[in-house]
Amino acid sequence: MNLKLLWRRTFNLLRNPKMEWEEIRDENIQRDALYKNYLIPYCTIYALSTFVGMLIWTSNDSFAKIIIQTLVDFSVPCGAAIALSYAIERLSVNFDSTKDLTLSTKLAIFALAPYFLFMIVGHLIEPLNGIMRLVSFYSLYVLWLGFKPVLGTVTEQRLGYTVLTVLIFVGIILVTHLIVQGLLAIIF
Secondary structure: OHHHHHHHHHHHHHOOHHHHHHHHHHHHHHHHHHHHHHHHHHHHHHHHHHHHHHHHHHOOOOOHHHHHHHHHHHHHHHHHHHHHHHHHHHHHHHHHOOOHHHHHHHHHHHHHHHHHHHHHHHOOOOHHHHHHHOOOHHHHHOOOOOOEEHHHOOOOHHHHHHHHHHHHHHHHHHHHHHHHHHHHOOOO
């Protein structure tokens, strides 16, 4: 895990997302490297922030509950980002965009980078959690900006593509959480 590379990419997406999307588009990286170098580290740090934050800020949760929530906060975003990349790729033909799974994976993972950063801060500093949740909506803007340089989506199609992508992502997260919570209820 290259934390310096991860931080640089995330910081650049916050500071100047238009320029960073151009760099992302031109970067020669395969899907497995995207998962290994970006998605798994993002999800790992996000889950660890859940673990540490719950240890610091909750006093009545059992250690088992904290471990379970940590595992959920690793697996759900990872799975959702992968599913989202397939959804973006499948929808590309409907929005006059390039149909390419690697590019769609780049878009899905890197659009979530600001969300991960803000939510990590929110987990670690509980009094800021509400503000960080609001600020995390910046990821929607980053996603919207990414469609044109990464997939070549025409300007007129970007808003619809972004809205549909966000709705699909929210649906994936909700369904995944329900399934995981149901399984955990059966097991525990």
